[in-house]
Amino acid sequence: MAWADLLPGRPPIDGWTITDPLPDIAALGQSFIDFVEIGELPDAVHAAGEKPGADIAAYRYRLDRARRRAARGRLEQLLSTVDAALPVALKGVARDSPAVLQNDQTEQIEAAVGEIARLLGDAAEDTGRWWDLHRHMRFSQGHDWDDIVEFDWPAVRADITAKALGDSDPLPVPDIDLGQAASGHLTGPATLALPGSDLTTTGSSGSFTTFCAVSPSTRTSSG
Numbered sequence: 001m002a003w004a005d006l007l008p009g010r011p012p013i014d015g016w017t018i019t020d021p022l023p024d025i026a027a028l029g030q031s032f033i034d035f036v037e038i039g040e041l042p043d044a045v046h047a048a049g050e051k052p053g054a055d056i057a058a059y060r061y062r063l064d065r066a067r068r069r070a071a072r073g074r075l076e077q078l079l080s081t082v083d084a085a086l087p088v089a090l091k092g093v094a095r096d097s098p099a100v101l102q103n104d105q106t107e108q109i110e111a112a113v114g115e116i117a118r119l120l121g122d123a124a125e126d127t128g129r130w131w132d133l134h135r136h137m138r139f140s141q142g143h144d145w146d147d148i149v150e151f152d153w154p155a156v157r158a159d160i161t162a163k164a165l166g167d168s169d170p171l172p173v174p175d176i177d178l179g180q181a182a183s184g185h186l187t188g189p190a191t192l193a194l195p196g197s198d199l200t201t202t203g204s205s206g207s208f209t210t211f212c213a214v215s216p217s218t219r220t221s222s223g
Contacts (some may be wrong), residue, residue, distance in 0.1 A: 097142025
């Protein structure tokens with residue numbers, strides 16, 4: 001009954017959700033006996049018994065991916081907010097100033113950092129100089145904010161950008177059809193160092209580069 005009560009609380013994610021009920025324990029037991037009698041391995045029975053756990057894991061995976069996707073756009077906005085506010089907040093402030101710095105920009109930065117922490121959740125706890133950033137904002141003297149600009153924010157920003165993508169999230173790739181790229185007239189040397197902005201679908205060296213970069217056989221034979 002608990003499983004049946006759980007399913008309505010799992011809304012679809014990209015059109016998929018858990019719909020199958022729990023397998024009948026008595027039926028599973030009988031299936032094991034049947035497989036023993038015919039001398040075959042009960043792989044299908046094992047799979048049926050493990051399916052609820054696999055479904056829960058699949059749902060959790062999809063939920064985490066959807067959450068990262070939803071948070072990614074907001075994170076980019078907040079990063080831009082901090083980038084723009086920091087130089088304005090420190091304008092005219094001496095590097096070693098012991099005076100407490102508080103203005104509209106520092107309040108904006110603190111609010112943005114707080115929201116970033118909520119969006120990252122537990123991932124924020126191991127983000128580079130995250131705690132240094134919070135410590136310096138708490139003391140909020142001029143030299144603290146100078147350390148934020150010079151050390152804390154560049155490191156934290158890079159880590160936030162990295163954490164916005166999970167290990168299983170697809171990386172951004174150029175808008176290119178590899179079939180068209182491979183069928184063009186390829187010129188120039190093959191290289192993996194060409195900037196992405198140079199990639200085209202017109203049969204240029206960029207096309208050859210892109211095709212080689214994603215080809216497993218090319219990767220294993222290079223170097």
